[in-house]
Amino acid sequence: MGIEIEFIPVGENTKNGDAIVVRYGKEGNYKIMVVDGGTKDSGRKIVEHIKKYYGTNYVDFVVNTHPDSDHASGLITVVEELEIGELWMHLPWEHSSKIRDLFKDGRITDNSLAEKIKTSLNTAYQLYERACEKEIPICEPFEGALIGEFKVLSPLEDWYVNYLLPDFPNLPERREQNVVSKALSEVYSKLLEWIEETWDKETLSENYESTGARNESSVVLYANVDDYKVLLTGDAGKQALHNSADYAESIGVDLKECSFVQMPHHGSRRNVSPSVLDRIIGERVPEGDQPTTTTYVSVSKQTEDHPKKIVVNAFIRRGAKVFETRGSTIRHHKNMPARTNWNSLTPLTFNPDVEK
Numbered sequence: 001m002g003i004e005i006e007f008i009p010v011g012e013n014t015k016n017g018d019a020i021v022v023r024y025g026k027e028g029n030y031k032i033m034v035v036d037g038g039t040k041d042s043g044r045k046i047v048e049h050i051k052k053y054y055g056t057n058y059v060d061f062v063v064n065t066h067p068d069s070d071h072a073s074g075l076i077t078v079v080e081e082l083e084i085g086e087l088w089m090h091l092p093w094e095h096s097s098k099i100r101d102l103f104k105d106g107r108i109t110d111n112s113l114a115e116k117i118k119t120s121l122n123t124a125y126q127l128y129e130r131a132c133e134k135e136i137p138i139c140e141p142f143e144g145a146l147i148g149e150f151k152v153l154s155p156l157e158d159w160y161v162n163y164l165l166p167d168f169p170n171l172p173e174r175r176e177q178n179v180v181s182k183a184l185s186e187v188y189s190k191l192l193e194w195i196e197e198t199w200d201k202e203t204l205s206e207n208y209e210s211t212g213a214r215n216e217s218s219v220v221l222y223a224n225v226d227d228y229k230v231l232l233t234g235d236a237g238k239q240a241l242h243n244s245a246d247y248a249e250s251i252g253v254d255l256k257e258c259s260f261v262q263m264p265h266h267g268s269r270r271n272v273s274p275s276v277l278d279r280i281i282g283e284r285v286p287e288g289d290q291p292t293t294t295t296y297v298s299v300s301k302q303t304e305d306h307p308k309k310i311v312v313n314a315f316i317r318r319g320a321k322v323f324e325t326r327g328s329t330i331r332h333h334k335n336m337p338a339r340t341n342w343n344s345l346t347p348l349t350f351n352p353d354v355e356k
């Protein structure tokens with residue numbers, strides 16, 4: 001079997017998103033999976049890409065990792081314009097009765113809470129409605145689920161429903177504040193200060209504030225296609241990635257053996273730490289060693305903020321070769337048909353100065 005993983009560009013300006021197309025299997029019997037669709041514009045690009053390079057209108061699996069519109073929006077176009085086998089996405093509005101008691105206001109009903117969730121996750125809800133209209137089977141991707149060859153490593157259903165969902169932004173006030181929600185209210189400050197790093201001196205810390213609950217709810221996907229191991233992370237944060245590594249271990253999978261790992265959340269430093277990377281990429285290697293992991297990161301054409309240099313260094317130090325989209329489609333393939341007129345990519349280099 002072969003596999004190809006393609007990152008379609010998202011964002012002309014500085015806003016990032018994910019749009020990923022995966023095809024795997026044997027010639028004549030390929031399966032196609034779309035993981036997130038970016039913006040409306042990248043959704044159209046996915047549709048064209050699948051028609052042009054795969055010669056089909058049919059997508060076996062569509063996965064929405066989490067409900068942010070920079071990941072869900074383009075999937076509406078994909079669902080409208082292509083034939084879809086299965087849609088995998090969380091349906092948070094269907095879990096309202098399980099979490100209602102966590103909110104302060106005693107007048108909240110299951111229904112009114114469900115409506116609030118739908119309104120706050122409007123894009124994802126539209127995607128759901130469109131899929132219902134087209135009678136596409138919809139399943140929720142929780143730990144242990146199998147989507148074709150891909151296994152869902154995170155989130156565990158109980159964690160999602162009882163800990164993450166109640167902390168999603170724009171929901172009513174909680175009786176007790178959870179730890180995760182603190183990160184949501186913080187103000188993002190522009191980074192001005194730089195600090196020197198070397199191969200042996202890592203400044204990435206365990207202690208940066210974590211990404212928010214909605215990002216932590218991202219579906220983490222793992223596949224082993226003929227001994228070629230792949231990890232897709234969405235915008236998953238440190239907790240979700242540690243959980244993924246724990247669950248992988250429990251089913252006899254060592255994520256360090258992955259040949260392809262997506263850099264989570266467009267290279268934000270709130271999503272990874274040295275201990276997370278030691279588990280999903282591997283421990284640090286001596287300078288000059290041949291890279292053993294390929295890493296892709298989706299960043300918009302003009303952003304200067306992502307991927308964080310401190311994160312790129314931390315990946316490179318662990319034997320990863322890092323490539324970014326930055327306005328172009330990038331393709332990684334193993335045992336798949338060659339494509340003419342596609343240039344080879346230049347990896348990002350180690351940075352002597354990183355964000356302080």
Ligand SMILES: [Zn+2]
Nearest residue numbers: 017070235265
């Ligand atoms: Zn994102």
